[in-house]
Amino acid sequence: MPYFDALTETMPRAELQALQLQKLQALLDETWGKNAFYTRKFQELGLHPHDVRALDDLALLPFTLKRELVQDQSDNAPYGTNLTYPLNRYVRYHQTSGTTGAPLRVLDTDASWDWWGKCWAFVLSGAGVCEGDKLFAAFSFGPFIGFWAAVEGARKIGAMMIPGGGRDSIQRLELMRDAGATAICCTPTYALRLLEVARENNFDMHSLQVRATIHAGEPGASIPETKARIETGWRAKCFDHAGASEVGAHSFSCEQQAGIHLIESEFIAEVLDRETGKPVAPGEVGELVITNLGRIGFPIIRYRTGDLVRLNTAPCQCGRTFARFEGGVLGRADDMTTVRGVNVYPMAIENLIVRFPEVLEYRITVTRVREMDEMEIEVELSDDADRDIPNAISQLVYSMLSFRPTLRVVEHGVLPRFEMKAKRFFVQR
Numbered sequence: 001m002p003y004f005d006a007l008t009e010t011m012p013r014a015e016l017q018a019l020q021l022q023k024l025q026a027l028l029d030e031t032w033g034k035n036a037f038y039t040r041k042f043q044e045l046g047l048h049p050h051d052v053r054a055l056d057d058l059a060l061l062p063f064t065l066k067r068e069l070v071q072d073q074s075d076n077a078p079y080g081t082n083l084t085y086p087l088n089r090y091v092r093y094h095q096t097s098g099t100t101g102a103p104l105r106v107l108d109t110d111a112s113w114d115w116w117g118k119c120w121a122f123v124l125s126g127a128g129v130c131e132g133d134k135l136f137a138a139f140s141f142g143p144f145i146g147f148w149a150a151v152e153g154a155r156k157i158g159a160m161m162i163p164g165g166g167r168d169s170i171q172r173l174e175l176m177r178d179a180g181a182t183a184i185c186c187t188p189t190y191a192l193r194l195l196e197v198a199r200e201n202n203f204d205m206h207s208l209q210v211r212a213t214i215h216a217g218e219p220g221a222s223i224p225e226t227k228a229r230i231e232t233g234w235r236a237k238c239f240d241h242a243g244a245s246e247v248g249a250h251s252f253s254c255e256q257q258a259g260i261h262l263i264e265s266e267f268i269a270e271v272l273d274r275e276t277g278k279p280v281a282p283g284e285v286g287e288l289v290i291t292n293l294g295r296i297g298f299p300i301i302r303y304r305t306g307d308l309v310r311l312n313t314a315p316c317q318c319g320r321t322f323a324r325f326e327g328g329v330l331g332r333a334d335d336m337t338t339v340r341g342v343n344v345y346p347m348a349i350e351n352l353i354v355r356f357p358e359v360l361e362y363r364i365t366v367t368r369v370r371e372m373d374e375m376e377i378e379v380e381l382s383d384d385a386d387r388d389i390p391n392a393i394s395q396l397v398y399s400m401l402s403f404r405p406t407l408r409v410v411e412h413g414v415l416p417r418f419e420m421k422a423k424r425f426f427v428q429r
Contacts, residue, residue: 002255004118004125004157008265009320013313016321020268021055023293028052030296036081037072038301058268063277063289064303069246070102079105084297094145096245097421106145106245109297113152115266116248118294120153122263123252127212127239129183131158136181136210138172138190139419141165145245146420147185147216153249159183169197176208183212188220188230188238189422195233196360196417210234216241217421219347222253222260222328225354240328242307247300248292251325256317259324266294269323270302271311274333285310287333288325306334337366337427339373340403346425352396353377358385359393361415364405368429375405380412 003009008019028049031038041062042048051060073080079087092108108116129135135154139147141163154161162179164172173194176184184191191213198205213236215221221230221240230238240260243249250267251260262269271286272279280286288307292300309325316324331345338344346364353362360380367374377397381389390407398404 002125002128002130003320004121005265009122009322011265011321013321016264017055019265020293023265024055024058024268024291025049025052027293027296027299027301031084031299035084035299037069038082038299040081055268058270058291058302061302064301066104066246066303070104073105074102079107082298083107084299085109090297093143094148094245095143097144104246107298108295112295112297113149115294116149117152117156119243119249119263119266120149121156122153122266123214123241123249124150124153124157124159124183126252126254126261127183127214127237128255129154129157129159129212129214133159133182134162134180135159136162136164136172136176136179136184138164138184138186138194144420149249150185150214169194170201170203173198173201173203173208176210180209182209183214184210184234185214185216187217187418187420187422188215188223188226189218189418190420191215191230191234191238192226193417193419195229205233205235208234210236212237212239214239214241216243216249219329219331220350220354223347223351223354225351229354229357242325242329244305246298247290247303247305248295250290250292251328253328254316254318254320258316259312259326260328261316261320261322261324264322267292269309269311271309283310283312285330288329306332308333335425339366339375339401342401342403344375344401348401349375349377349397350424352400353379353393355396356389356393358382358389360412361417362424363415364425366425366427366429373429375403376408377405378408378410378415380410380415 032049089109090107091110092113094106095103137147151161162181213234220226221238227238240253242251251262253260268291270289272289274287285308288305288309290303308330312326313323315321331347335346336343349364358381363378365376394404394407
């Protein structure tokens with residue numbers, strides 16, 4: 001099995017937890033008095049780093065919310081106070097995509113950026129990418145973190161990085177073919193978009209040597225139907241990854257595809273009930289609260305991600321003892337809406353729609369008509385699609401969620417395509 005760091009990836013859990021505690025205490029000691037953001041948060045509760053003597057003591061520390069970080073940057077423009085070192089120590093600037101509000105600026109020191117690359121080395125190694133591979137990044141390199149850190153990860157494992165910025169989709173496919181790319185990094189949505197572009201341009205996907213597709217930015221790579229469509233079209237194995245600009249690259253899937261492994265040597269995860277803030281029972285779904293251990297320049301302690309996960313700490317058949325999130329990131333708690341009294345997560349609807357390979361693109365809109373919630377699903381269909389597909393989608397949604405949406409077929413090219421994070425679910429009450 002491919003490992004980046006076999007010693008930690010297969011470490012007995014007791015030793016792994018001891019390592020986490022050691023790194024957590026070192027992080028708290030280094031940031032105390034230097035990082036104004038966290039020093040202030042701890043002092044407000046009368047806490048000192050020395051109060052954390054065991055991993056369970058992590059629960060003594062306050063949560064960190066994204067809106068806190070954004071407000072801190074607004075109050076202390078432009079970079080806020082979550083900086084452990086003087087500004088001249090920082091060498092990388094990135095910012096969040098801003099899809100859920102004002103973008104958050106994130107700075108990294110040279111050491112923190114090296115840590116980012118290390119995390120991505122775990123991700124790539126989990127997908128079997130190693131020295132001699134050629135990794136294609138289908139990504140327009142801007143301030144969004146995207147796959148910037150994958151460049152560093154590829155360097156650490158000795159793979160060749162092929163940047164795909166500044167090209168349209170067909171040019172990227174041609175570059176993958178001509179350069180002999182063996183793996184690709186992109187969002188799940190864009191992997192499907194490239195298949196659509198290949199069909200439109202009679203590009204032979206068999207001419208590619210890609211054997212692994214590695215995805216981030218969206219949870220689609222762990223949705224069985226989406227994963228199957230990617231693997232069939234690319235004739236490659238599809239791997240998931242989870243992370244965030246403000247947190248780091250924290251999870252990856254391995255060859256066994258039994259969830260995504262948390263990089264526990266670099267992160268501590270808590271899975272908590274959103275209402276009580278208490279740990280959920282083993283196997284139950286809760287909100288992921290995460291602490292990074294190696295990004296001292298821009299630390300994140302007990303960060304409420306809003307991501308819903310199910311934790312499994314049993315060893316994986318791949319040999320790793322790193323805990324897993326079964327099914328990847330299951331959805332976002334703050335994305336839930338109610339339709340006709342039914343709690344609906346966007347991923348649940350999307351998981352039903354992607355069962356139909358004839359659907360090229362779609363958009364879901366929830367509105368209120370005469371005091372009643374209505375869901376409209378717009379779909380673009382392939383030329384050979386059965387005319388009954390819309391009825392079949394409507395019936396499937398009804399059978400699973402007990403309400404019937406309105407289906408509307410639109411002309412090819414009407415709905416937007418996405419290179420990075422896709423936005424297909426809208427609530428317009």
